[in-house]
Amino acid sequence: MSIQTALNAALSGLRATQQQAALTSHNISNATTAGFVRKELALSTSVTAGHGSGVRVDGVARRVDELLIRDARFEQSRFTAQETRASALADYAAVLGQPQDERSVATAVAKLQQAFDRLHGMPDDGAAQAAVVDRAQALVRNLHGAAEAATAVRMDARNRLSASVDQVNRALVRISELNGTIATQQAKGADTSDLLDERDRLLDTVSEEIGIRTYTRDNGQVVVMTRNGETLLDRELAPGAQPLQLIGTDLVAGGTILSANPDRDIQSGRIMGYVQAATQDMPRALAQLDALAAGIVKRFQDAEDNPAAAGLFTDAGAALDPLATAGLAGRIAVNAAVQGNAWRVQSGVQAATPLPPGDQTQIKAFIGAFTATGPFSAPDMPGTATLGDYATTMVSTQQGYRTTAEADMKTRRISADALQSARLNRDGVNIDDEMQKLLLIEQSYGASAQVIQAAGRMIDTLLSIRG
Known part of the structure; x- marks a missing residue:
């Protein structure tokens, strides 16, 4: 040498x-x-x-291990979906309470029944009559509170869904910009490793919001699709572009509505959790509450002389319309006829004059509203039940949704954390x-x-x- x-x-x-x-x-x-x-x-x-x-x-x-990155993103996306849904269910369940809690609808129904039982033993007692009215009003407030909570959770999910869609679109626009820069730099033989890091971080962000699939072209540009194959990024995007859109309550990608079936079309990510909470979980909760409210109004109407007229409970002052029960849990009210006239809970809300002292006929009819089994029409609920059994089942079912979602979330977290750790150990510093x-x-x-x-x-x- x-x-x-x-x-x-x-x-x-x-x-x-x-x-x-x-x-x-x-x-x-x-x-x-x-x-x-x-x-x-x-x-x-x-x-x-x-x-x-x-x-x-x-x-x-x-x-980097592209397969490991793909699996880590997917598991993280499934975790964020379940975390979002579990949080929404927990917010509603916290207001609804457990069946035995003072604040629960089931307890409010039971206490109204107890007030009628006490009135049966002392039908002429003014305090016992007033207690029935107070318990009826408490039940109405409880139903209103539960309906307001479900509506608030649904609106919050919709607002967060909109913010999540905006975040995805901003990330996709930046990824599009990086695609162009990376392709140019690679053609020149320049180092693009830090640009690839930034792009991967943005893809991680997108995958947390919505389940995605990706593949990289020979020139280094990445194509992004939803997990059901709808394209989100396949070409250069203009600033402010919206490859993912929220039109009304529908999530749209590539002209395809995704929110109609989030389990099939979206599959994972916070957006899936928000869509499920806004279009499935909370509407189901409201439907269950409306069915209970309709049952209460109807049972007490049936206990009156004229079952077609308003009874102790009304639909904003009117008799029940069986074809217009949507939102009834937020409209149900105690009949104004008993305000200042508590004797009507002993004689009948529709009564013109009080029954004779000691007459328990109407009180027995009201108590029969609690013991009778009747039809209910609500998802995941029994077709026939007493008011108390339906209320207890409804509260227990909602708590069951929450505990199941939280258990699934913990399982997803373990899997996501394991893959993220494996990715960090392999590719990190x-x-x-x-x-x-x-x-x-x-x-x-x-x-x-x-x-x-x-x-x-x-x-x-x-x-x-x-x-």
């Missing part, structure tokens, strides 16, 4: 170790940066005329490993420097001989 060759090899080694040191320092400084992937310098042997002439830097290598690399780089740098020193001494010797 000539002195010139030795110098060139040593100088190439110095340049390579310099870049390695800079890249390793870059790794260490970003060890805690979310989504940062460990970078390595791709090196190969430089060959001149069939002989090794040093080291060649081929570029910055960013080696281990500071101990990077410090070990710095020691090796230092030794390599020292070796190359010694070669240059030795070559320098040899040149000095040659020059002195020639002199």
Whole structure:
């Protein structure tokens, strides 16, 4: 090997170790940066005329496991969907309470029945009559509160859904910009590793909001689709573009409505949780409450002389219309006829004059409203039941939805955390490993420097001989 060759090899080694040191320092400084992937310098042997002439830097290598990333995103997306839905159900269940709680609808029904039982034993007692009216009003307030809670949770889910859609669209526009930059830089042979990190972070963000599939073209650009195959990003997007749209209550991608069947079309992500809460869970809760309110109004109308006229409970002052029960839990009211005329709970709300003292006929009819079994029409609820049994079942069923959703959420969290840890361990930065690399780089740098020193001494010797 000539002195010139030795110098060139040593100088190439110095340049390579310099870049390695800079890249390793870059790794260490970003060890805690979310989504940062460990970078390595791709090196190969430089060959001149069939002989090794040093080291060649081929570029910055960013080696990731695409299958692991795909699985980690999917599990994280399934977790965020279940977390969102569980949170919505928990907010409603917290207001509804457990069947035995003071604030629950089931307890309010039971206490009204108890008030009528006490009145049966003392039909002429004014305090007992007033207690029945108070318990009836408490039941109405309870139903109103539950309906307001379900409506509030539904509206919150819709608002959060809109914000989530906006976030996805902003991320997709930025990904589109990065696609163009990455394709241009790769064509020039420039380093795009940090740009790829940023794009992956944005894809992680999108996948938390909605389940996605991705594939990368040969030019480095990524195509993004929903999990059912609707395209979200396949070309350059203009600033402010909306590949994902919320039209009314419908989520639309590529002209296809996704929210009609979120389990099939959306499959995962917070958006799925919001859609389920807004279009399935809370409407079902309201339907169950409306069915209970309709049952209460009808049973007490049937206990009166004229079952077609308003009874103790009304639909905003009117008799029940069986074809217009939607929203009844928010409209149900105690008949104004008993306000200041508590004697009507002993004689009948429709009565013109009080019954004789001690007459329990009408009170027995009212108590019969609690013991009779009648039809109910609501999802996941019994077709026939007493008022008390229906109320208890309704509260228990809603709590069951919550506990099931929370259990599923915990299961998803374990799986998502495991895959995220595996991804971080494989692609992230281990500071101990990077410090070990710095020691090796230092030794390599020292070796190359010694070669240059030795070559320098040899040149000095040659020059002195020639002199």
